[in-house]
Amino acid sequence: MAADQLSRVFSALADPIRRDMVSRLTVADATVNELAEPYDVTVQAVSKHLKVLEDAGVVSRTRQAQRRPVHLEAEVFDLMTKWIERYRRQAEERYRRLDDVLRSMPEDMDPTPPREEPRAPETGAQT
Amino acid sequence: MAADQLSRVFSALADPIRRDMVSRLTVADATVNELAEPYDVTVQAVSKHLKVLEDAGVVSRTRQAQRRPVHLEAEVFDLMTKWIERYRRQAEERYRRLDDVLRSMPEDMDPTPPREEPRAPETGAQT
DNA sequence: CCTGTGTTCAACCATTTGGTTGAAACACAC
DNA sequence: GTGTGTTTCAACCAAATGGTTGAACACAGG
Numbered sequence: 001m002a003a004d005q006l007s008r009v010f011s012a013l014a015d016p017i018r019r020d021m022v023s024r025l026t027v028a029d030a031t032v033n034e035l036a037e038p039y040d041v042t043v044q045a046v047s048k049h050l051k052v053l054e055d056a057g058v059v060s061r062t063r064q065a066q067r068r069p070v071h072l073e074a075e076v077f078d079l080m081t082k083w084i085e086r087y088r089r090q091a092e093e094r095y096r097r098l099d100d101v102l103r104s105m106p107e108d109m110d111p112t113p114p115r116e117e118p119r120a121p122e123t124g125a126q127t
Numbered sequence: 128m129a130a131d132q133l134s135r136v137f138s139a140l141a142d143p144i145r146r147d148m149v150s151r152l153t154v155a156d157a158t159v160n161e162l163a164e165p166y167d168v169t170v171q172a173v174s175k176h177l178k179v180l181e182d183a184g185v186v187s188r189t190r191q192a193q194r195r196p197v198h199l200e201a202e203v204f205d206l207m208t209k210w211i212e213r214y215r216r217q218a219e220e221r222y223r224r225l226d227d228v229l230r231s232m233p234e235d236m237d238p239t240p241p242r243e244e245p246r247a248p249e250t251g252a253q254t
Numbered sequence: 255c256c257t258g259t260g261t262t263c264a265a266c267c268a269t270t271t272g273g274t275t276g277a278a279a280c281a282c283a284c
Numbered sequence: 285g286t287g288t289g290t291t292t293c294a295a296c297c298a299a300a301t302g303g304t305t306g307a308a309c310a311c312a313g314g
Contacts (some may be wrong), residue, residue, distance in 0.1 A: 004143065011141035014134050015272085019210075026217035032291060045273055047292060052271095066281040066290050074218040077211050083146070084204050084211075090153035091201040142302085159261060172303055174262060179301095193260050193311045256314090263308070270301070278293070284286085 006083060008056035009076050017041070018049050022058060025072040032068060133210060135183035136203050144168070145176050149185060152199040159195060 013019055021035050036046035050070060053059045057076050061068045140146055148162050163173035177197060180186045184203050188195045 006146070007141050007143055010137050014138035014141055016131060016134055017272095019133070023214055023217075026214045026221060028221070033289090041272085042274070043291075044275085044293090048272070051292095063281095068291065072218055074215055077215040077218075080211055081208065081215075084207055087150055087153045088201055088204040088208075090150075091199055091204075094153060094155070095201075144302095160259090168302085169304070170261075171263090171305085175302070178262095190310095193309095195261065257312100258314100259310100259312085261309080261311105264306090265304100267304075268302090271299080272297105273299100274295100274297075276294085278291105280291075281289090283288080 005057060005076075006079060008052075009058060009080055012052050012056035012058055015049065015052075017046075018053055021046075021049065021053070021070075022072060025059065025070060029069045029071045032070065035070065132184060132203075133206060135179075136185060136207060139179050139183035139185055142176065142179075144173075145180055148173075148176065148180070148197075149199065152186065152197060156196045156198045158197065162197065 013022070017039055020038075024030065024035065032047055032050060033043060035050070036043045039046065050059065050061070054061060057073055059070050060073055061070055140149070144166055147165075151157065151162065159174055159177060160170060162177070163170045166173065177186065177188070181188060184200055186197050187200055188197055
């Protein structure tokens with residue numbers, strides 16, 4: 001799908017089974033069979049899920065005899081956190097600016113919606 | 128289309144266009160047409176993207192005459208951050224513990240990895 | 255009323271996804 | 285070698301996704 005890693009990571013974590021596998025991998029590395037055990041799907045399906053996680057860089061696999069232990073690569077979390085935090089901070093700052101605007105707005109103002117302005121239309125809508 | 132919100136949020140942000148729209152919405156609310164302008168897809172496609180973001184709770188829309196301004200709901204970022212940080216912290220702590228284990232492990236040890244019973248009521252030979 | 259603007263709905267299409275079964279490949283033990 | 289356990293490959297399927305076009309809806313302003 002989307003070529004960039006961030007898209008692949010988000011996409012990989014959009015599946016509850018895959019998120020659960022990640023959560024279990026924070027406790028310990030595990031093999032495909034071990035990972036598959038709790039779920040009501042075939043081992044092949046889990047193998048596919050792991051491929052998705054691996055392609056996204058969320059996990060890596062090493063070889064150990066006939067087993068292929070799956071290991072969590074925690075760094076990708078930073079990638080997501082960076083994206084999220086960046087825009088959250090922007091959004092929060094924007095709300096701060098919006099507060100200022102609202103505070104300085106007279107009550108009897110013309111109700112014409114201020115278009116093009118970086119400001120919420122405010123028809124008594126959401127918080 | 129997993130039912131839970133976290134899945135929907137991750138899935139919604141797995142698309143580059145949708146992430147870009149979110150990033151632009153941190154600057155200011157915008158209408159569908161405004162949002163569609165930079166992309167090489169039809170307005171209808173953007174409308175669909177917005178529905179995905181709205182169903183995930185990432186944005187909300189109010190009615191304003193015939194326009195439907197799109198507003199970013201920054202709280203969902205917390206949802207993701209919580210999930211991510213939780214497991215990242217677990218993973219980091221695990222690595223710390225693993226270091227201890229490795230330090231105290233004799234060379235001639237059985238190569239079976241020390242596993243800590245993640246959650247499944249395992250019958251396997253796990254420590 | 256009619257027209258124009260903004261948005262969504264409906265039908266359709268191609269591709270991807272998440273699952274299945276069955277066979278194959280791999281690494282070891284005997 | 286033969287077998288046994290672990291993982292993947294291949295083919296297939298149903299459903300979801302992301303896109304299109306065309307029609308419909310909602311409202312503002314002649």
